[in-house]
Amino acid sequence: MSSVLAFPYAPQQAWEMVFAKVKRAVVFMDDACAESLHWTGGAVKLFEAGAVDVKAFSSFEAGATNQPKAVFVVSTLLKGKTADVIKDIISLSAFQYSIVITAVAHSVHLFASNISVEAEGYPLFEQFEEKLCEWMGNMNYTAEVMHASLLFCPLSSHLLSTPTLGRLFPLIPEDVNSINRTRPDKKKFTSLSDVDFGSLPVELQISIRVLVSSLSAMLDILSIKEECFAIGHTSRIIASELANSLHCKNRRKVAQNKASLLFIDRTLDLTGPVGHHGDSLAEKILSTLPSLPGHNSDIMVDMMELTCLRCDKETRNIIAPGCLAQPNDPAASVLWESMLNLKHKEGVMEVRRHLVETASKENLPIKMTLGRVTPEQLSSYILLFKNNFRALEDHCGILQLSLATVQTIKHPDFCKSDSFLAFERLLLQVLGDSGLHIVLRQMLPMIKTKKERRNEDLNGSDILVLLVYIYSLTNEILESSQLDEAEWEVKKALVNVIHDEISSCPLLQRITGNAFSTLFCHLCIVLKSYRRFCCNSVV
Incomplete structure (x- = not known):
C-alpha cells in the first residue's frame, strides 16, 4: 500500500493495539483519546473488540465488582493528575488486571523525568506497572503499561488534527523577555531567531517532544523518509527536533516512501481563524453549530426532527445529538469529503443530491425540484425518513450531515x-x-x-x-x-x-x-x- 493510500489508516492502525487489549474489560478514556476514537470508528469498535463498558477518565468513575479487568486510555504523561485519577479508579474497584495505554511515548516520559539515557527496556513503564499492582492490592495481579500513538484525528482522507496539542502555540516576540528572566545577562537572547529548544520552558519542550514522537510514529507506519522544511521560529525548532531524532535517522535509512513535511507557525496567518472568507460548507457548519462536549473538531446536531417526541427543552436533552464524524458509513464519508472540499453552494447541492438518491433507493415519495436549494426543501426530504426506522438506521450518517446543513443555514449566526x-x-x-x-x-x-x-x-x-x-x-x-x-x-x-x-x-x-x-x-x-x-x- 502506498503512503498516500495508507494515510487515513495510520491512526486506525494505532488504535488496533487498544482493540487487542479490551476484551472483557471496562475502558476508561480521557477526552482527547475519545475524540481520536470518535473519528476512527467510535465506541462501537471497542464493543466489537469485546469491551463490556466505556467510561470517562474521572476519579468519580469505577468498575463494578464483577469487572476484574480495566483498560485506561490516556493522552498524557503517567504522572501528576493522570496517575492520581488512575489510582482513585483502581482504589474504588476490584480489578485484578489493569492495562494502561498512553499516547505519550516512553522516550518523552524519560525526558519529562530528566533521565537522559534510556536503560534496557522501558523502566518507567515497568515502575508504573508495579504501582498498578500496589493500587490493586496484590503484587501478583497483572499490570501492563504501553504506548500507542493515539493523538491524531482523521477528519478526512487527507486531513488529520491533534486536539490534545491545540494549546501548542508558536512563540511571539514578547516571549523572549520571559525566557530571558531565567538566563544570565551575558546569555540573554535578543530575538526569537536566537532561541533554541533547550532554552524553552519545560512544558513547551514536553509538548514539542510529544508532537515529534507522534509524527515519527505515524511516519513509521507509512514507511516515509521525510524531508523537513519550516516557516517560523517555533516551526524551525520542531522541524529540527524531528530531523535530528536518532529514531528518525534510522527510519530514513530503510523507509520505502518519500515525503516533504512543511511546518508553519500559526502566527503567520492570524487572519485565518478570525476571518469570515472561508466558503466551504464544512467550515460554515463548524463555526456555527455548538461543539460536541469534550471535542474540538465536531459539533452537535439536533436530532429532534426525526423523532416522534414533543420538541421541548427537557426532551431535547435526552436525545443524543448527531455529529459530523461518520467513519463507519461509506456514503456519509463521501458526502463529508464533498462538504469539506466544495464551496458552500456546491456543498449544499451535493447534500440535496445525496438525500434524493437515498430517498429514491428506499422508494420514498420524494418530489424533486430544480433551482435554488432551500433549508425548507432539505427538511422536507429529511422528514420522509421520520417514521421509517429501517431507513433511519441504514442512512443515519447522511441524515445527520443533512440536518447539520439545514440547522446551519437557519442559524442566526449564519x-x-x-x-x-x-x-x-x-x-x-x-x-x-x-x-x-x-x-x-x-x-x-x-x-x-x-x-x-x-x-x-x-x-x-x-x-x-x-x-x-x-x-x-x-x-x-x-x-x-x-x-x-x-x-x-x-x-x-x-x-x-x-x-x-x-x-x-x-x-x-x-x-x-x-x-x-x-x-x-x-x-x-x-x-x-x-x-x-x-x-x-x-x-
Whole structure:
C-alpha cells in the first residue's frame, strides 16, 4: 500500500493495539483519546473488540465488582493528575488486571523525568506497572503499561488534527523577555531567531517532544523518509527536533516512501481563524453549530426532527445529538469529503443530491425540484425518513450531515457571517486608504451594549474578533496621539459591553478571568500586545 493510500489508516492502525487489549474489560478514556476514537470508528469498535463498558477518565468513575479487568486510555504523561485519577479508579474497584495505554511515548516520559539515557527496556513503564499492582492490592495481579500513538484525528482522507496539542502555540516576540528572566545577562537572547529548544520552558519542550514522537510514529507506519522544511521560529525548532531524532535517522535509512513535511507557525496567518472568507460548507457548519462536549473538531446536531417526541427543552436533552464524524458509513464519508472540499453552494447541492438518491433507493415519495436549494426543501426530504426506522438506521450518517446543513443555514449566526465579511472588507479598505486610528473610529459606533443593540448588531465577542483581524493586517503601527485617543475610546466602549455580557459569554470569561476589576487592564495589555506582536510577526 502506498503512503498516500495508507494515510487515513495510520491512526486506525494505532488504535488496533487498544482493540487487542479490551476484551472483557471496562475502558476508561480521557477526552482527547475519545475524540481520536470518535473519528476512527467510535465506541462501537471497542464493543466489537469485546469491551463490556466505556467510561470517562474521572476519579468519580469505577468498575463494578464483577469487572476484574480495566483498560485506561490516556493522552498524557503517567504522572501528576493522570496517575492520581488512575489510582482513585483502581482504589474504588476490584480489578485484578489493569492495562494502561498512553499516547505519550516512553522516550518523552524519560525526558519529562530528566533521565537522559534510556536503560534496557522501558523502566518507567515497568515502575508504573508495579504501582498498578500496589493500587490493586496484590503484587501478583497483572499490570501492563504501553504506548500507542493515539493523538491524531482523521477528519478526512487527507486531513488529520491533534486536539490534545491545540494549546501548542508558536512563540511571539514578547516571549523572549520571559525566557530571558531565567538566563544570565551575558546569555540573554535578543530575538526569537536566537532561541533554541533547550532554552524553552519545560512544558513547551514536553509538548514539542510529544508532537515529534507522534509524527515519527505515524511516519513509521507509512514507511516515509521525510524531508523537513519550516516557516517560523517555533516551526524551525520542531522541524529540527524531528530531523535530528536518532529514531528518525534510522527510519530514513530503510523507509520505502518519500515525503516533504512543511511546518508553519500559526502566527503567520492570524487572519485565518478570525476571518469570515472561508466558503466551504464544512467550515460554515463548524463555526456555527455548538461543539460536541469534550471535542474540538465536531459539533452537535439536533436530532429532534426525526423523532416522534414533543420538541421541548427537557426532551431535547435526552436525545443524543448527531455529529459530523461518520467513519463507519461509506456514503456519509463521501458526502463529508464533498462538504469539506466544495464551496458552500456546491456543498449544499451535493447534500440535496445525496438525500434524493437515498430517498429514491428506499422508494420514498420524494418530489424533486430544480433551482435554488432551500433549508425548507432539505427538511422536507429529511422528514420522509421520520417514521421509517429501517431507513433511519441504514442512512443515519447522511441524515445527520443533512440536518447539520439545514440547522446551519437557519442559524442566526449564519447570516451574521455575511455581515462580518462585509465589515472586514470595508475596514480593510479604510485601513489601506488611511490609518488604524480611522478604522478604530469607524468601529466605535458598532460597539453597543445589550440595550442599544438590535438583532443584526455585533456583540462583544464579535468586536474582539474584528479587532484581532484588523490588528493582524496592520503591517506597521505608528505611535500617535490620534491612535492613542482612538484606542482609549474603544477600550472604554468595550469595558461597558463586556461588563454587560461577561456572565453569559464563555469566550469573554476566558479572556478576562471573569474578574471585572482587572478587565480594563486586560484590554490595555491586549491592544498594546497586538501592536508589538502584529508588527513583528505577521508576514
